[in-house]
Amino acid sequence: MAWQSIPVPRLEGVSQEQFTQQLYPQRKPLVLEGIDLGACTSKWTVDYLSQVGGEKAVKVHVAAVAQMDFISKNFLYRTLPFDKLVQRAAEEKHEEFFISEVMDNFLIQVTGKKRVVLFSPRDAQYLYLSGTKSEVLNIDSPDLAKYPLFSKARRYECSLKAGDVLFIPALWFHNIISEEFGVGVNVFWKHLPSECYDKTDTYGNKDPTAASRAAQILDRALKTLSELPEEYRDFYARRMVLHIQDKAYSKNFE
Structure with a gap:
């Protein structure tokens, strides 16, 4: 396609x-x-970076395939000398x-x-x-x-x-x-x-604090629905989805 x-x-x-x-x-x-x-x-060629970085140890992700998957974690963490890391990156x-x-x-x-x-x-x-x-x-x-x-x-x-x-x-x-x-x-x-940000989040990998609180509230709501029979859980869960779509999405979302 x-x-x-x-x-x-x-x-x-x-x-x-x-x-x-x-x-x-x-x-x-x-x-x-x-x-x-x-x-x-x-200036930042392979040779230059290898020379400047030398043998300083660097922790990196190493995978057997080009596409690293951070969900299934198809990689390992390895410590390599910086010059070897640069040379390897140039080949892959x-x-x-x-x-x-x-x-x-x-x-x-x-x-x-x-x-x-x-x-x-x-x-x-x-x-x-x-x-x-x-x-x-x-x-x-x-x-x-x-x-x-x-x-x-x-x-x-x-x-x-x-x-x-x-x-x-x-x-x-x-x-x-x-x-x-x-x-x-x-x-x-x-x-x-x-x-608005998590104070422990240096690299922007965590949700804003308000979003985290909202997710926790939703988890508690779904846990409460688990007290009902399956037919009722399904019905009220769908109503919750419709309610979120109606109330939370901006008018110009589409």
Whole structure:
């Protein structure tokens, strides 16, 4: 099946003021071109990074396949010398399955090339989620017998080359495929007031505190329904779903 993708807009020469005041409030992915990242875009080669990093020990995920699955955990943690890690990464194609985060993110492509596919948080219902992660690993050739709703999710796609900066708004799901060895740097920041976040969450991997409380309340409500016979549980659970759809979704959600 050939997938149709919506190209992520690319803009060159965007000033900080223009991004902050005009583009950032739109809450949509955007590739920024022509930003001066300095000498790193040409200097950070395999040899240079191996020399600078030396034999410093680094803990990494190691998997037998390119698509690592953080739900079934088809990988191991290993400690490798930094220079060996860089050399190994240069020889392997890597793909990150798609995930969402609660912080905004700049993905800065310093060297190399990546293909990035993104999905709107409004299409979460089609992504077969387990927490913030999707069960669908192969997004270019998914098992539609197992994941039939996935075909309804709208794909946004872009290619990143050295010097490109991709803005990934919070909650947007993203799948990253390395097309050649390169170095990418992520910069995360909080879009909401600081009190909305879990104070122990450094990298934006946990739900906002209000969302966590709501999930706990829902779990308690479902546990209460378990006191009823199956026919009643089913009926009132469906009413709860309809109530959430009616009350919680914004009017312009669709």
